[in-house]
Amino acid sequence: MQDFTVLVQQLIYGISYGMNLAVAAAGLALLFGVYRVVNLAHGQQIMLGGYTAYVVSTAFGAPYFVGFLAAMIAMGALGVLLEYAVFQFLQKRPLTDQMLASLGVFMVLGTIALRIWGDFEARAVHMPGRDSALVFSGLRIDASRLYTVLITLILFGLLYVIVYRTHIGRMMRAMAQSEEAAMLMGIRRQGIAAVVFFLSGALGGAAGALLGGLFNVRPSMGFQPLLMALVIIVFGGMGSINGALVAGLIIGVLYNLTVFYVGSTLGELLPFIVLLIVLVLRPEGLFGLPVRRA
């Protein structure tokens, strides 16, 4: 039964990685759904979230959980700042303009991190369970992987409650359906924008703190998750949080299994092959709204 154990182990690793990506992607999806922005700077919010967790929990010696919360709050605040400084001026512009501006922000934030924390030196965030493993009948699973799954499930639960069970969530969904009608109903655009950017940034920060805990923190760590998150939101359907979760799980598991059983080259290529196939066959993704085709 050795093979089967290995398969289960790889599945669990794939699920934890996929959940992790799904958190990052959910931030992007929420922002796109309500605010119609493809925010490339999200990648750097992931990276800076990792560093925030590192600074708070490793350098200051606070528990990991405190660092995790600090990462969420700090990156949420950064999101609000970005909305205030950049994105609010791009409301009436084509979406590609907002992508370009966010690319500029990506470069700025990346340089700042590079300047503060140095080139490629990886730093470890002390996540509980990183060195301990659970063993069931020959199956060894890192405890940190299970924590990741648990934390992401809680985050998605909270997100659902906020989006579907609160007044603010209802306003956000109204905004997503029809901005004009929502504003006629007395919803203030600026207020909702701030909330959405905060939530999106917080999710990015959470993803960064988790990635930093599982692997290490480095200035270039935001780029790969950003690309994966873009694949996931297209696959899941732009703006759909359910889509982000499902697509994240599929991509994470596929990626892990391919890397393990076939090879890392194909594993790295796979998400982008999936991206192209989805874009061609079903541009609206799994749960997205119909896309006007060119």
Added chain:
Amino acid sequence: MSGMPTIQLREVAAWVGIVLVLLAAWLFVHNDFYLRLMMIGAAYMVATIPFGLLIGHMGYLAMGQAAFFGLGAYVVGNLTTLRFEENYWLALLAVILVNAAVAYALSFPLFRLRGYHFAIGTLGVGQLAYLTFKSWDWFTGGTFGVSGIPTPAIGEYEFGDNSRLFLLGAVFLLISAFTSWWLARGHVGLALRAIRQDEDLAAARGLDVLFYKRLIFVYAAVFAGIAGGLYAPMQISFDPSTFTVWSSFQFVIYVIIGGSGTLVGPALGVIFVTVLQQAVQDFGKWNQIVFGLLIVLCVLFFRGGLWGALQLLWQAVSRRPRHG
């Protein structure tokens, strides 16, 4: 649809001026370091000016152009050193054919997309290409890269040093700029503008939208490939790290900072970024901040970019008193 507008004296003068400037640069610059910057800059301009038609005039933000740039460099690398020992010019011809074929094939899936979907799709292509370059040892030499591209030569005249390579780059720069100008001023230019403003309306009015989109995409890819083919012999060696998604962003940055939707803008962007990169090198790693901020500022306040700024300045200086 009417034919080409008549050529104005102004335009002829501008072209003569450009040729003279390039010639003067070739004749009077002897500093090897400057020549090196100039020749690499020329190679990038060969790719950037047609790319400007795609993202500026037509408004299709392509974020994977380094794929075509790299493809060009690797086709030349394969045909001249890695697999075969063919003539450089033959290899450059092969680049044109290969890039045109690949771009044409890719245009089928990619032009089912528009707007940010197109941007993400091309980003995916760019990343796929980079990963392929990195892992397909047979074609690219993997991370070790390709080295020892033979110097191009016409008969006895070898493009052996930086000065002559700059000349080679300048010739192709003129071809690239002239064809782009020719395309932009005629009905193709009008079609591109129509597509950028309202693609559905243009299609409804009977414009074969897909034909023009495909034309410009293939055209930009071919010149990106030629630029890669020119870049290859300018380097002692090159490896996949030159063709990452970041390199693709670099092309976008040239166009946006220089001034999108114009022909001069992208070329100006290459010059400006190259010069600024040298100037801010003392700040070390801060230089990316400068470019990041410039992009944000250009997108927010100054869509005309540097060329737009210069035009505004010129208007302010040369403003004559109005009559009536």
